[in-house]
Amino acid sequence: MLTDEMVEQFQKAINSPTRMLKEKADLVSYSYDGSFGTYLPELVIQPMSTQEVVSIVKVANQYRVPLYPRGRGTSLSGGPLPVHGGVVLDFSQWNQKLEIDSDDTIAVVSPGVLTAEIDKAAKKYGLMYPPDPSSAHVSTIGGNLAENAGGPRGLKYGVTKDYVLGLEVVTPEGEVIKTGGRTIKNVTGYDLTKLIVGSEGTLGIITEATLQLVPRPQATGTMMVIFDDIVDAGRAISKVLTSGILPSKMEIMDQASIIAVEEYESVGLPTDVDAIILIELDGHPVAIADECKQVEQVCLMVGAREVQIAANDVAAAKLWKARKLVSPAIVRKKPTKISEDATIPRSKIPEMFKRLKQIKEKYNIDLVVFGHAGDGNLHPNIITDKRDKEEMKRVELAVAEIFETAIQLGGTLSGEHGIGTMKTPFMKMELGEAGLDMMKRMKSAWDPKNIMNPGKVFPENENQRLVLVDE
Amino acid sequence: MLTDEMVEQFQKAINSPTRMLKEKADLVSYSYDGSFGTYLPELVIQPMSTQEVVSIVKVANQYRVPLYPRGRGTSLSGGPLPVHGGVVLDFSQWNQKLEIDSDDTIAVVSPGVLTAEIDKAAKKYGLMYPPDPSSAHVSTIGGNLAENAGGPRGLKYGVTKDYVLGLEVVTPEGEVIKTGGRTIKNVTGYDLTKLIVGSEGTLGIITEATLQLVPRPQATGTMMVIFDDIVDAGRAISKVLTSGILPSKMEIMDQASIIAVEEYESVGLPTDVDAIILIELDGHPVAIADECKQVEQVCLMVGAREVQIAANDVAAAKLWKARKLVSPAIVRKKPTKISEDATIPRSKIPEMFKRLKQIKEKYNIDLVVFGHAGDGNLHPNIITDKRDKEEMKRVELAVAEIFETAIQLGGTLSGEHGIGTMKTPFMKMELGEAGLDMMKRMKSAWDPKNIMNPGKVFPENENQRLVLVDE
Structure with missing residues (x-):
C-alpha cells in the first residue's frame, strides 16, 4: 500500500x-x-x-x-x-x-x-x-x-x-x-x-x-493462392523459400477464418477451400512481376488449386483487407477472443494444423487459425465468452494443450505476444530448470528488489497454472 | 598452476x-x-x-x-x-x-x-x-x-x-x-x-x-565508383541508400590501399584518386541491371569521377580480388599489421577519414584505410614492425586516439572484431560506469568463480592501458 x-x-x-x-x-x-x-x-x-x-x-x-x-x-x-x-x-x-x-x-x-x-x-x-x-x-x-x-x-x-x-x-x-x-x-x-x-x-x-x-522497396506485388488441402499450403511455403525468392509476407487463413470474413463482409474469398495463402513480394517492379510468376509455378506444382495475382494496388488492398478483417469477423460470434501466438518451425505447419483440429474437437471449442505462416508464427484464436465459466475451463485446457503441442513440435510458447502474466506457468516446460534459472539470475542481478514489472515472465510459484477466469 | x-x-x-x-x-x-x-x-x-x-x-x-x-x-x-x-x-x-x-x-x-x-x-x-x-x-x-x-x-x-x-x-x-x-x-x-x-x-x-x-539471391552485379574527393564518396553512400536501393556490399578503399594493391599486383585500379567504392547488388537479374544504372546516376550526381559497371562475373571477380588483396598488399611494407574496426555512423565517414589523416601525421605512422563503408565499419590498418619499440609506442597512442575519435563521433570501439584483451582499457569510455557495471553484474551472476575466459571484455583494473609491445 x-x-x-x-x-x-x-x-x-x-x-x-x-x-x-x-x-x-x-x-x-x-x-x-x-x-x-x-x-x-x-x-x-x-x-x-x-x-x-x-x-x-x-x-x-x-x-x-x-x-x-x-x-x-x-x-x-x-x-x-x-x-x-x-x-x-x-x-x-x-x-x-x-x-x-x-x-x-x-x-x-x-x-x-x-x-x-x-x-x-x-x-x-x-x-x-x-x-x-x-x-x-x-x-x-x-x-x-x-x-x-x-x-x-x-x-x-x-x-x-x-x-x-x-x-x-x-x-x-x-x-x-x-x-x-x-x-x-x-x-x-x-x-x-x-x-x-x-x-x-x-x-x-x-x-x-x-x-x-x-x-x-520501390514496389509490392500481392497474390492469393488457394489450397484444397492445408498440407499442400505448408509445402508450398517451404518450396517458395527454397526457390530463391523471399516474399515480404506469407499469411495463411484456414477455412474457418475465410468463412468468418465472408460472413462479416463479403470480400469474394472462396469459402469451399481448406486454406488460402496471401503472399506479398516487394522490391524492384520488374523483379516482382517475374517472381510472382515463379511463385505461381511453384505453388501449382505442389498442388495449389488456383493462384490469383492482384492486377493492381486496389485488388491487392482488397486481399489484405480480408486478412485484416479476420479479427473483427471472428469476434462477432462471441465476445471473447483469445489470440495465441505459439510458433513452430515452418515445416511443422501441416502437423500443427492437424493437432489444432484435434484440440478443437477434444475440448469442443470454437477455434480459428490464421497468421504468419511464412515464419511459422500461427495465431490460433479461440472464440468464447468469458462469462461462460464452464466453457472457459475447457478453453484453459485447450490453450495449455496448444502450448504443449508447439513445444513438442520444436516451437515456442510465444512468437510475438510475449509471456506477460498469461504464459508464465509454461516457461519451465520450454526452457527447463537451468534455462529459467539463468534468466532469473539476470533479473536478480539487475533488479535485486524486484520492483520492475514484477509478476511477469517468471512463474511466481511451482504450481502456477493458466487461469483465464476471474475466480 | x-x-x-x-x-x-x-x-x-x-x-x-x-x-x-x-x-x-x-x-x-x-x-x-x-x-x-x-x-x-x-x-x-x-x-x-x-x-x-x-x-x-x-x-x-x-x-x-x-x-x-x-x-x-x-x-x-x-x-x-x-x-x-x-x-x-x-x-x-x-x-x-x-x-x-x-x-x-x-x-x-x-x-x-x-x-x-x-x-x-x-x-x-x-x-x-x-x-x-x-x-x-x-x-x-x-x-x-x-x-x-x-x-x-x-x-x-x-x-x-x-x-x-x-x-x-x-x-x-x-x-x-x-x-x-x-x-x-x-x-x-x-x-x-x-x-x-x-x-x-x-x-x-x-x-x-x-x-x-x-x-x-539469383544474381549479383558489381560496380566500381571512382572519387576525386573522399567526402563525395561518403555522400554517395547515403544517397544510394535513400534512393530505395540496398546493395549487398559497399566497400571503400582509400588512395593508400589502392596504391598498395597496385604495387603488390597490378589489377588496373586508378591510383590518382582519393577513394573508390566497390558496390555489389544482389537479387533478381533484371532488377540488378536497372539498379546498377540508378546507382551510377546517383553517384555521378554527387560528384563521382567515373562509374565502371562490371560487364560479367570475371570482371566483377577482378574488382573483388583487388579488395581482398589490400591486407596481403599492405603487410609487404612492414611485417606487423594492426587491423582496427572502430565503427562510426555512416554520415561521419568523411569526418573520420579527415581525423585518421590527422592521426597518421601526428604520430608519423603508416596508416591505410579501407573497409565496410556502407555500414560505417572502417578498417584503419597500421603497418609497423613490432620489434621497433619506439615506433610501437607511437602506434599505441595512435590506436588509442582512433578509439577515442570513433566514440566522439558517436561510434563504437569495435564493429566486428570484439574487445578481447586489446580494447578493455577503453570500455568505460564508451559504456560509462553504470553501463559497464550492468554487464559485470551479468558476468558475476552467471560465472561467480570467473572461470570462463577471464581477462577478456572487462578491464581488470582502473589503470589498464593499451599495450602492444611485449615489455
Missing part, C-alpha cells in the same frame, strides 16, 4: 502535478490490457523525461514500490498489468521525439511515439521501418520494444529487435545507461540492447530508442 | 587421451591468435561432445581453473588467449555436424565447422548463410558466434547474431541450456541467444548452433 509520504515523493519526481493520476475513475483505465485479468494500480504517473523516470525509479527503490511501464495497453499477454499493486508508468504522453536522420538511415524516438508514425516519417525519406504489428497504429514503440513485437513482415525483415541499434535505459536502481549506438555493427561488450528489447519491462525502462531504417 | 590431480580429472572428462595436449611444443601453438601478446596455456583439451564439455567445466569449477574456448585462433582482438593460465579448449576438431533442413531453412552445426562450409552446404538447397567475415574459410562458426563476426554483407544482411535462432550452451557451472530454437520469432523470456553471441566466451560454451538461412 502506498503511503501519503510515498505519493508525495512520487509527486516531487515529476514536473507537473497533472501527470499523476490518483482518482479511482482514472486508475480503472489502467487496470486491464488486451489480455485477461484486471488489476487496479494504486497510482498512475505519466513521465515525460529521462530525469523524471530516474527520480521515480529512485523513489520506488527506496520504498520497494512495484513499477509497471505501459504504452497504449494493447498487450495480448498482460505485460503492463499491475499485478502486485504499485505504480503504472504511462508513457503514451511522451511522444514528442521522432527524428529521422536519413544519412545514417536511423530514427531516434521517445517511448510514447506510435509505431506506425515512425514508418510514416521514414517514408518521406524513401526509407522504411519494417516491423508491422497489427496494432502499429495504436501501439507505442515503447511497448513494441518491451515485447519485441513482430508482424507479417517478420518473414523477410525480422522483428522489432532486428531494428534497434541503441537504447537509453533507466536501470531498476535509477541509473541511466546507453546501450548500442547509431551503428549497425557494434560488438563492444554484451548486447544489452537485444537483451532489453523483449524483456517485457522487467530489466529497466526504455526512455529513448535509436532504430535502423532500410531503403523503402 | 594445474596439479597432477587436476590434469587427471580433466583427462577423465574426455573419452580419448589423444585429445589432451600437454607438451610444450603443442601448447605453444595455442599461445597466440591474430592479435598481440603470447600466453602459454597449461593444458589444451579438444572436446568433441556436449557431455565432455560439461565434465570439463565441472572439473574447472571445482578447482577454479580458467577455461578459454578457441576455434581456429583467427581472432584479431585476443579472444582465445589464455591470459591467466589454465586450459584452452580447442573446438576445431568438433566439426562433424552440419545439417541443412531446407524446409525450415536452417542449418544445425557443431562449433568447429568452418563458416564458409555452412554457406557452401546451404548453396546446394538454393539457400545462403549471409555472414561473410574475411576469415570465413579458416575460422570456425564457434569463434564467429563468440565474437559476433561481421563482414562486407553486413550492410544488407546484418551480422552473425542476426542468423542465430538457437544455441546449446554449457553454462560456467556445467549446466546444459538450450536458448531460442528453430523459429524466426521467439519471445519466450530473455533473449539469451543474442546475449551469448558476441559475449566472447565469457558467459558459457557454445556446443551447437541453429542458424537461419535465407533464399540465395
Whole structure:
C-alpha cells in the first residue's frame, strides 16, 4: 500500500502535478490490457523525461514500490498489468521525439511515439521501418520494444529487435545507461540492447530508442493462392523459400477464418477451400512481376488449386483487407477472443494444423487459425465468452494443450505476444530448470528488489497454472 | 598452476587421451591468435561432445581453473588467449555436424565447422548463410558466434547474431541450456541467444548452433565508383541508400590501399584518386541491371569521377580480388599489421577519414584505410614492425586516439572484431560506469568463480592501458 509520504515523493519526481493520476475513475483505465485479468494500480504517473523516470525509479527503490511501464495497453499477454499493486508508468504522453536522420538511415524516438508514425516519417525519406504489428497504429514503440513485437513482415525483415541499434535505459536502481549506438555493427561488450528489447519491462525502462531504417522497396506485388488441402499450403511455403525468392509476407487463413470474413463482409474469398495463402513480394517492379510468376509455378506444382495475382494496388488492398478483417469477423460470434501466438518451425505447419483440429474437437471449442505462416508464427484464436465459466475451463485446457503441442513440435510458447502474466506457468516446460534459472539470475542481478514489472515472465510459484477466469 | 590431480580429472572428462595436449611444443601453438601478446596455456583439451564439455567445466569449477574456448585462433582482438593460465579448449576438431533442413531453412552445426562450409552446404538447397567475415574459410562458426563476426554483407544482411535462432550452451557451472530454437520469432523470456553471441566466451560454451538461412539471391552485379574527393564518396553512400536501393556490399578503399594493391599486383585500379567504392547488388537479374544504372546516376550526381559497371562475373571477380588483396598488399611494407574496426555512423565517414589523416601525421605512422563503408565499419590498418619499440609506442597512442575519435563521433570501439584483451582499457569510455557495471553484474551472476575466459571484455583494473609491445 502506498503511503501519503510515498505519493508525495512520487509527486516531487515529476514536473507537473497533472501527470499523476490518483482518482479511482482514472486508475480503472489502467487496470486491464488486451489480455485477461484486471488489476487496479494504486497510482498512475505519466513521465515525460529521462530525469523524471530516474527520480521515480529512485523513489520506488527506496520504498520497494512495484513499477509497471505501459504504452497504449494493447498487450495480448498482460505485460503492463499491475499485478502486485504499485505504480503504472504511462508513457503514451511522451511522444514528442521522432527524428529521422536519413544519412545514417536511423530514427531516434521517445517511448510514447506510435509505431506506425515512425514508418510514416521514414517514408518521406524513401526509407522504411519494417516491423508491422497489427496494432502499429495504436501501439507505442515503447511497448513494441518491451515485447519485441513482430508482424507479417517478420518473414523477410525480422522483428522489432532486428531494428534497434541503441537504447537509453533507466536501470531498476535509477541509473541511466546507453546501450548500442547509431551503428549497425557494434560488438563492444554484451548486447544489452537485444537483451532489453523483449524483456517485457522487467530489466529497466526504455526512455529513448535509436532504430535502423532500410531503403523503402520501390514496389509490392500481392497474390492469393488457394489450397484444397492445408498440407499442400505448408509445402508450398517451404518450396517458395527454397526457390530463391523471399516474399515480404506469407499469411495463411484456414477455412474457418475465410468463412468468418465472408460472413462479416463479403470480400469474394472462396469459402469451399481448406486454406488460402496471401503472399506479398516487394522490391524492384520488374523483379516482382517475374517472381510472382515463379511463385505461381511453384505453388501449382505442389498442388495449389488456383493462384490469383492482384492486377493492381486496389485488388491487392482488397486481399489484405480480408486478412485484416479476420479479427473483427471472428469476434462477432462471441465476445471473447483469445489470440495465441505459439510458433513452430515452418515445416511443422501441416502437423500443427492437424493437432489444432484435434484440440478443437477434444475440448469442443470454437477455434480459428490464421497468421504468419511464412515464419511459422500461427495465431490460433479461440472464440468464447468469458462469462461462460464452464466453457472457459475447457478453453484453459485447450490453450495449455496448444502450448504443449508447439513445444513438442520444436516451437515456442510465444512468437510475438510475449509471456506477460498469461504464459508464465509454461516457461519451465520450454526452457527447463537451468534455462529459467539463468534468466532469473539476470533479473536478480539487475533488479535485486524486484520492483520492475514484477509478476511477469517468471512463474511466481511451482504450481502456477493458466487461469483465464476471474475466480 | 594445474596439479597432477587436476590434469587427471580433466583427462577423465574426455573419452580419448589423444585429445589432451600437454607438451610444450603443442601448447605453444595455442599461445597466440591474430592479435598481440603470447600466453602459454597449461593444458589444451579438444572436446568433441556436449557431455565432455560439461565434465570439463565441472572439473574447472571445482578447482577454479580458467577455461578459454578457441576455434581456429583467427581472432584479431585476443579472444582465445589464455591470459591467466589454465586450459584452452580447442573446438576445431568438433566439426562433424552440419545439417541443412531446407524446409525450415536452417542449418544445425557443431562449433568447429568452418563458416564458409555452412554457406557452401546451404548453396546446394538454393539457400545462403549471409555472414561473410574475411576469415570465413579458416575460422570456425564457434569463434564467429563468440565474437559476433561481421563482414562486407553486413550492410544488407546484418551480422552473425542476426542468423542465430538457437544455441546449446554449457553454462560456467556445467549446466546444459538450450536458448531460442528453430523459429524466426521467439519471445519466450530473455533473449539469451543474442546475449551469448558476441559475449566472447565469457558467459558459457557454445556446443551447437541453429542458424537461419535465407533464399540465395539469383544474381549479383558489381560496380566500381571512382572519387576525386573522399567526402563525395561518403555522400554517395547515403544517397544510394535513400534512393530505395540496398546493395549487398559497399566497400571503400582509400588512395593508400589502392596504391598498395597496385604495387603488390597490378589489377588496373586508378591510383590518382582519393577513394573508390566497390558496390555489389544482389537479387533478381533484371532488377540488378536497372539498379546498377540508378546507382551510377546517383553517384555521378554527387560528384563521382567515373562509374565502371562490371560487364560479367570475371570482371566483377577482378574488382573483388583487388579488395581482398589490400591486407596481403599492405603487410609487404612492414611485417606487423594492426587491423582496427572502430565503427562510426555512416554520415561521419568523411569526418573520420579527415581525423585518421590527422592521426597518421601526428604520430608519423603508416596508416591505410579501407573497409565496410556502407555500414560505417572502417578498417584503419597500421603497418609497423613490432620489434621497433619506439615506433610501437607511437602506434599505441595512435590506436588509442582512433578509439577515442570513433566514440566522439558517436561510434563504437569495435564493429566486428570484439574487445578481447586489446580494447578493455577503453570500455568505460564508451559504456560509462553504470553501463559497464550492468554487464559485470551479468558476468558475476552467471560465472561467480570467473572461470570462463577471464581477462577478456572487462578491464581488470582502473589503470589498464593499451599495450602492444611485449615489455
